[in-house]
Amino acid sequence: MKRTSFRLLLAVLLAAFGVVAFAQTPTPAPANETWARSGDGRTAPVWWQQHHASRMNSLKAALKITPEQESAWNTYAEAMPPRTGQGPLVSRAELDKLTTPERIDLIEQRRAERIGQMNLRIDATKAFYAQLTPEQQRIFDAQMPPPVPAQ
Numbered sequence: 001m002k003r004t005s006f007r008l009l010l011a012v013l014l015a016a017f018g019v020v021a022f023a024q025t026p027t028p029a030p031a032n033e034t035w036a037r038s039g040d041g042r043t044a045p046v047w048w049q050q051h052h053a054s055r056m057n058s059l060k061a062a063l064k065i066t067p068e069q070e071s072a073w074n075t076y077a078e079a080m081p082p083r084t085g086q087g088p089l090v091s092r093a094e095l096d097k098l099t100t101p102e103r104i105d106l107i108e109q110r111r112a113e114r115i116g117q118m119n120l121r122i123d124a125t126k127a128f129y130a131q132l133t134p135e136q137q138r139i140f141d142a143q144m145p146p147p148v149p150a151q
Helices: 002-023 046-063 067-078 092-097 100-130 134-143
Strands: 035-037 043-045
Touching: 046 067, 046 134, 067 100
Parallel strands: none
Antiparallel strands: 035 043
């Protein structure tokens, strides 16, 4: 009898905690969760643009960019816009009207755009890195996250 009562009590308590957990109000989005246009016309959350600007300013300060390197820094910084919240290329209604081959073509087009953007960033990073002193290169290496391995 005690064992059944214990199990019943345990079940009731777990159910009560479950109800309380589901009743919790979700965390609201940050107050500054607005979208803004970056220089290239794409949109990104304001908080992400602020984070990106802060990170770039920290990197520039850590590297102690000289006046001679300022032009190279500006070229690098322009090639590294903040991430965007770009949605799909077309609306869902328009996407539903496309045939499978047309959708595949759209995917290939988007992939080519992403690869093009990636290549611009790679080229800008290599060009900027070449302008740094060996000490600045060590700092840059330490500040940059390692690439994500392919799976």
